[in-house]
Amino acid sequence: MEQEQLIKDYVDAHLQEAIELLEKLGKIPAPSRHEEKRAEFCMRWFMEQGADEVWIDEAKNVICAVDCDKYEDIAVFMAHTDIVFPDKEELPMRREGKKLYAPGIGDDTANLVNLMMAAKYFLNHKIPMKKGVLFVANSCEEGLGNLEGCKEIFNNFGNRITEFYSFDGYMSQCTSIPVGSYRYRISVKGDGGHSYLDFGNENAVCTMASLIQGLYEVEVPTEEKTTYNVGYIEGGTTVNSIPQEAVILYEYRSPSQKCLSDMEGKFNKIISDLRSSGKRIKAEILGIRPGKGEMNGELLKSWTENNISIIKKYYDGPMDIQPYSTDGNIPLSRGVLANTIGTIVGGGAHKREEWVDLDSIPAGMSIALALMLQYVKEA
Numbered sequence: 516m517e518q519e520q521l522i523k524d525y526v527d528a529h530l531q532e533a534i535e536l537l538e539k540l541g542k543i544p545a546p547s548r549h550e551e552k553r554a555e556f557c558m559r560w561f562m563e564q565g566a567d568e569v570w571i572d573e574a575k576n577v578i579c580a581v582d583c584d585k586y587e588d589i590a591v592f593m594a595h596t597d598i599v600f601p602d603k604e605e606l607p608m609r610r611e612g613k614k615l616y617a618p619g620i621g622d623d624t625a626n627l628v629n630l631m632m633a634a635k636y637f638l639n640h641k642i643p644m645k646k647g648v649l650f651v652a653n654s655c656e657e658g659l660g661n662l663e664g665c666k667e668i669f670n671n672f673g674n675r676i677t678e679f680y681s682f683d684g685y686m687s688q689c690t691s692i693p694v695g696s697y698r699y700r701i702s703v704k705g706d707g708g709h710s711y712l713d714f715g716n717e718n719a720v721c722t723m724a725s726l727i728q729g730l731y732e733v734e735v736p737t738e739e740k741t742t743y744n745v746g747y748i749e750g751g752t753t754v755n756s757i758p759q760e761a762v763i764l765y766e767y768r769s770p771s772q773k774c775l776s777d778m779e780g781k782f783n784k785i786i787s788d789l790r791s792s793g794k795r796i797k798a799e800i801l802g803i804r805p806g807k808g809e810m811n812g813e814l815l816k817s818w819t820e821n822n823i824s825i826i827k828k829y830y831d832g833p834m835d836i837q838p839y840s841t842d843g844n845i846p847l848s849r850g851v852l853a854n855t856i857g858t859i860v861g862g863g864a865h866k867r868e869e870w871v872d873l874d875s876i877p878a879g880m881s882i883a884l885a886l887m888l889q890y891v892k893e894a
Contacts (some may be wrong), residue, residue, distance in 0.1 A: 519828070522884050525636055526877045533876050536560075537628045538610075541617045544602045547660035550575045553596040557652040560631065564638040574667035575654040581637060583647035589675045590890055591649045591668065592634070592883070593842060594627035594682040595656035599865050607867075616870045621861035625871045625879070626682040627652055629858040633883035645892040647675070656683070656842050659698070661802035665842040669849065678818070679846040680886055684839065684857035686830050686875060691819045691854055692838035693847045695775050695806030698766040699782075701726065703750075704795035707759030716757050720750045722794050723761035729785045730765060736777045740838075741769040743778070764801070770838045772806035772848060804840055805848035818852050825885045826856065829878040858882050 545553040557577040561569045568580040577596070583589055598619025600606075608617040617624075634650040636642075649672065654664035669676065684690075703726065705719030727745055735741040743766065750761025767778040786798050823834060839855060846853035858879030861871035 518885070518888060522881050522888075525884065526880050529632055529635070529880075530877055533628055533632045533880060534873055536631065537615065537620070537625055537871075537876070538608065540628060541615070541620045541624045542605050542608055544604060544606055545596050545598050545619070546601045546603070547597040547599075547655050547657045548575075548663075549603070550596045550654045554652065554654070557596065557631070561634075561638070561650070564635045565641070566638050572667055572671070574664045576664045576667060577652040578668075579634065579638070579650040581648045581650070582644045583649065586644075586647045587675055588677045589647040589649055589672055590678040590680070591651060591672075591676055592630055592680045592682070592887060593649075593651040593653050593665065593668070594630040595623045595654065595664065595842065596627060596652050597654055597657050597660055598622065598624070599657045600867065613873045614870045615873055616868055618867045618869060621685070621859055621869050621871045622864045623656070623683050625859040625861065625876070626684070626857065629876070629879040629883045630682050632880050633887055636884060637887065643892040644890050646677070646890060648887070648890055653842065659802050662804055662842055662845055665845045669845055673849065676846065676851055679843065679851055679853040681842040681853070681855040682858050682883060683841050683855050685835075686826075686857045686860050686879060686882075687832055687835040688839070688857035689819065689823050689826060689834060689836055689854055690839045690841065690843065691815055691836070691847070692770050693805070693807055693844035694768055694770055694838045694840040695772060695844060695848070696766050696768045696802070696804045696840060697775060697779060697782075698764070698801040698803075700762065700764055700799045700801055701786075702760060702762045702797045702799075705757065705759050705761075708757045710755040710757055713757055718757050719761040720758040722789070722796075723748070723750060723763060726785065726789060726796070727763065729789075730782070733778070733781050733785075736769070736771070736774040739769055739771040739774055741767065741771070741774045741778060743767040768840075770806050772808055775806050804844050806844070808848040808850050810847070810850035815852055819854055822854050822856065822886065826882050828885065829881045856882065856886070
């Protein structure tokens with residue numbers, strides 16, 4: 516049977532099962548670092564499909580290994596379990612026609628379902644692979660989860676991983692360019708006191724204003740787009756009180772690890788200079804997402820183009836290949852071939868009213884399965 520017919524027959528036969536899985540999985544809460552309910556569900560599901568080797572690691576990743584004991588090289592297929600919302604109880608869900616609404620239903624639950632349903636084909640049929648394959652439902656992709664789930668995969672398998680696919684985002688997306696970021700919480704202490712009686716005492720807000728001015732006067736590297744932002748500020752109590760403390764959240768971003776390292780040096784100098792002048796400043800790193808490391812650019816380009824050609828068999832719209840911050844940051848920072856690929860159509864990402872178009876599930880499942888079939892051992 517030709518591959519395209521095989522994919523069509525499999526998807527047609529399992530479409531309703533995929534929708535039912537999405538409706539079940541989409542109700543299970545999974546805040547970053549608290550994905551245990553989804554992880555347990557996914558592990559049981561993989562076992563029910565015939566997985567011989569599946570476990571939950573210390574980072575709450577669900578790992579289903581196929582033929583990894585036979586080969587040194589490994590290809591990873593991953594989609595994250597966590598969502599941006601803090602809910603600990605069952606998530607609300609509603610269906611209107613072909614649209615399914617729920618917090619996190621597209622980012623990344625529907626992509627995870629497409630991964631799981633494509634993996635089911637290999638687990639049910641015990642198909643031998645030409646290298647080891649890991650199907651991973653990973654933790655901690657969102658926000659200050661800081662990609663800890665993906666980092667744990669590379670801590671344990673890093674030197675063996677040769678290709679990496681993350682299913683995340685919408686069907687037009689196929690990115691091979693990571694947006695790295697360094698995020699900080701910076702606090703400043705002052706003397707405080709009464710605005711009139713203690714006038715002249717060190718004012719934490721004034722010191723913070725000087726710090727922010729310095730951060731915004733930094734000349735960014737020009738090799739690749741590099742940005743910075745103060746996204747949050749608080750401090751002081753009343754109009755007639757000299758503030759004793761001020762706090763900001765600050766980040767800088769770039770696809771290039773070299774540019775990020777340059778920004779880190781400039782940031783550290785600003786903080787050091789203020790401390791040397793007697794200012795009481797504390798800078799705490801909240802999270803680091805690495806940028807692109809050293810790698811074979813031509814090989815990555817041709818590999819990505821091949822993946823796009825597979826995607827276009829099932830998606831005929833324009834492709835979005837711009838940089839994004841995803842689990843793909845980790846392999847790309849290590850020189851490993853990686854794409855982050857969307858497999859669903861939907862909208863409202865990071866809103867509680869996020870939705871997915873159930874009519875896009877067949878194409879998404881087909882994309883996931885077609886990418887995986889590249890690793891089947893030839894007879």
